Amino acid sequence: MKGIKYSILIIIIIANSILCTSCWNYREINDLSVIFGLGIDKKDGLYEFTGKILLTANEENEGNNLSQTFISSQGLTIFDAIRNLVLQDGKRVYFGHLAFIIISEDIAKENINEVLDLFMRDDETREDMWMFVAPEPYSSKEILEIGLDHQELATYVNDTMINMKHVGKSYPIRLYEFINISSSKGKDGVVPLIFIKKTLLGESAYIIGNAVFNGNQMVGKINGDECKTLCVILNEQKGGILPVTYNDEAETTTVSLEIGKTKTKLNPVFTDDNITIKISTQTTAVIAEIMNNNVNVLDKEGKDKLIEAAENMVENNIKDLVKKAQAELNSDIFGFGQLIKKDNPSLWKQIEDDWSNIFQDIDIEVNSVVEISGSALYEKIIK
Template sequence: MNKSFILLFVIIITSTFLLTGCWNYNEVEKLAIVSGVAIDKNEKDNKFELTAEVIDLKSTQVGGRFNSQRIQSDGDTILDAIRNMIKISAKKLYWSHATTFILSENVAKEGILPVLDFIARDKEPRLSINIFVSKEKTAAELLSQQSISTEIRSFEMDYMLLANDSLSKVPEVQVYEFMNDLSNQGISPVLPTLEITLNEGKRTAELGGTAVFKKDKLAGFLTLEDTKFLLFVKDKIKGGLLIVNDKEGESPHVVTLEIFKNKTKIIPNYSNGQLSIDIRTRTDVSIAEEDTTKNYIDEKGRAELRKKAEKYLERNIERVIKQAQQEFDSDIFGFGNTIMRKRPDLWKEIGKQWGSIFPELKINVDADIHIKSSGHILKPIQVGD
C-alpha cells in the first residue's frame, strides 16, 4: 500500500478521536433554538409583536421527546423585538433551524419587506424558510394550537407543505422564491395561508389556500380549491384530484379523477396590436371514485367523461384568472414574465403599461385530459332491482 495513503489514513483517524466529544455542549445550552416565529402588529403603538417557538432541550434529556416553548416580545423593528427576547429567555435566539415564519394579515397588508430584509440580511436564517400568512385574527394563535404529528408546531407546518404533493391546493413558496418573484417583472408573488380548524373537538392548524400579493403587499386570498387552478396555470401540479360534478340529466352524479401528471404551456400571441395568452394543459388521470352506475369505463363513456372533465378544468382556470384580473389586479400567473422571456422585443414595447394591460388581457384555455385507467374496476358497480 502506498506510504502516503497510509500516513493520510492515520492522520484522519487520529483527528477523528481528538475532535469528537461534547466540545459544543455549553454553546448549545446558551442558545434558544428557534423552530418558527409568528409576527403580529400591536394596534395600540404599531410595534411588531413576535412569538418565537423554541425547542425545549431539557425535555429531550428527561423524556427523550422534543417539546417546545414560546417566547413573546415586541419592538419597533423585527430585530428589536428579537433582541428583546433575551430579557425573557436569558439566551440568544438561534435561527439556523427555523423552518416557518407566520405573518398576520395586518403585517402582510402593510408590506412584507421588513420580514424579507431580516431573513436575507442575517447570517443565520435560511433562504429556504417557509412563509405563511395567517387567516386568523393573529399569527401567534397558530403556534398555540394542538399538534397532530409532532410537538413542534412549526415543524408540523413544514410537514404540511411537504405532503401537499398529493393535494395540490396550496403554493409551496420559500423565501428565495418569493424574493425572486417580487424582484422580477411581469409576475406577482403568492404565499400559502394557515387557519384554525377542529379535529376531534380540538383546535389545530391547517392549510388554508393562497395569499395573493401585489408587489410586497397582501391583496387578497384564494381558497384551497381555487389555488388548484392557479397551480395548473403555473405548471406546478404534482398530484391531487379533479372532482367532476355532472348536474345534467335525471341522475346528477360526481366522478373523482386522480391526477398523475400535468404539463402546462403558456403561449403569448400578438397580432394587429392585440395581445392574448393561450394556456394549454395536458393532464393524465385515472378514475378514482364515482357515485353512479353510468358506464364511464368503456370507450364511449370514457370519451364523454373526458369531454366533461376538460370543460370543467377550462371553466375553472378561466374563472380564477378573471378573479385575479378583476378583484386583485395582480398577475400571479406570471403572464408578463412569460412575455418578457419569450418575446423580449414585445415586452420592451408594452412592459411599462403591463399594469393596465393585465386586467383586460384575453385568455384562451385548452385542456387535454387523458384517462389512463379505472383502478381495479373494469365496469361500474351495478345495483339490482
C-alpha cells in the same frame, strides 16, 4: 530541495491541525434560545414577535433531553423585538434551525418585505424556511401557540408542504422563492394560508388556500380549488383529484378522476393592439370513483361524455381564475409578464412599467385535453 518542501508541508499540516480544531464563532447551546417556529404580528404600532423554542436539560428539567416553550416580545422593528427577548431569559435567539415563519394578514397587507428583510440579511437564518400568512381573525401568535394537539407543528408544516403536490389545495413557497418573485417584474407571489380548525383531536393548525400579492402587498386570497387551478396553469400539478359532476339525460353523474399528470404550455401571441396568452393543458387520469351506478361511464359513449365534462371543467376553472386575478386582484400570479419578457424582450421594455394595468386587459384562449387511461383496479359498475 525536497527537504525544504517536506518541511513546509509539515508546518502547514501542523498549523491547520491547530487552527481548524473548532468553529471560530462557537457558542454553547445552553447560551442560546434555539427557535424553530416564528410568528409575527403587529399590535399598537409595535411588532410582536412570538417564537417556539427548544430548552435543553437543566436543573428544573433534569431527566428530559429537550422541552419546548414560547417566548414573546415587542419592538419598533423585528430586530428590536428579537433583541428584547434577552431581557426575558438572558439568552440570544439562534435562527439556524428556524423551519417556518407565520405573518399576520395586516402586516402582509402593508408590506411583507419589511418583515422578511432581516431574515434574508442574517447569516444564521435559513433561506429555505416555509412561509405562511395567518388570515384574519387569527393572529400568528395564537396559531403558533395552539399548533397541533396530535403532532409537532413543525413536522406537520414540513410534511404538508412536501406532500401538497398530491392535493394541490395550497401552493407551497419558501422564503428565498418569494423574495425572488417579489423583487422582479412580470410575476406576483402567493403564500400559503394557515388557519385554526377544530378536529376530533382538538384545535389544530390547518393549511389551505393562498394569500395573493401584488409586489410586496397582499391584495386578496384564493381558495383550495383555485390553488389547484393555479398549479395547473403554472405546470406544477403532479396529482390530485378532479371531481366531475354533469347531467346525463335524467341522471346526475359524479365521478372522481385521479390525476396522473398535467402538462401545461403557455404561448403568447402578439398582434398590433393586443396580447393573447394561449393556455394548453393535457391531463392523464384514471376513474377512481363512480358515485352513480345508474350511469355507465366505462363504455365508449359514457367515457366520451365524462371526458367532455372534465375538459369543460378544467377550461372554465382556468378562465375563472384568470378573470379573478385580473379584475379582482390585479395580480399576475401566473407569470404572464415574464413569459412576454422571454418571448418578446423589446415589447416588454416598452410595457414593463405599466404592466399592472396592461395585465388586466390580457386575453386568454384555453384548450384542455383530458385522457382517461382506465378505471383503477376494478373495471365494472357496482350494482
